[in-house]
Amino acid sequence: MAFRTRESLDTNIILRIMLKDIPEQCLRIQDLFLRQGCVYDVADLAITEAVYVMQKNFTRHEVVKMIKLLFELPDIRANFGLFERVLPMYLENPKLSFNDCCLAGYAALNEAEPLWTFDKDLAKTSGTAKLLG
Numbered sequence: 001m002a003f004r005t006r007e008s009l010d011t012n013i014i015l016r017i018m019l020k021d022i023p024e025q026c027l028r029i030q031d032l033f034l035r036q037g038c039v040y041d042v043a044d045l046a047i048t049e050a051v052y053v054m055q056k057n058f059t060r061h062e063v064v065k066m067i068k069l070l071f072e073l074p075d076i077r078a079n080f081g082l083f084e085r086v087l088p089m090y091l092e093n094p095k096l097s098f099n100d101c102c103l104a105g106y107a108a109l110n111e112a113e114p115l116w117t118f119d120k121d122l123a124k125t126s127g128t129a130k131l132l133g
Helices: 011-019 023-034 044-054 060-071 080-092 098-109 120-125
Strands: 005-009 038-042 115-117 129-131
Touching: 005 011, 011 023, 011 044, 011 060, 044 060, 044 098, 060 080, 080 098, 098 115, 098 120, 098 129, 115 120, 120 129
Parallel strands: 005 038, 115 129
Antiparallel strands: none
């Protein structure tokens, strides 16, 4: 088995991979992925930041589809367990922000419930959050 190094990708790289909107940068990313023996970690924060940018121009369904395609890339490593919980919640609850869905998913995944909040919509729909007060 070949030794695999781990590197990380920032939000701008993630956006270029999903949007394919700047050809010159997309070619550089393609060259990066052609290197042998490397996997790329994507931080939760990079995903949430990318969603924040994309939801200005795309529907929730389109955003989720792009994230799922990103996660299908063989050399991408991310917090798949978290996003398996977050993406359906984000689609099913239009009143919740992606960040709220991440907070609720994180609480459930880490058995750190309830997630205390003042957000009535989050408490009502997440299944993990509880209204404080």
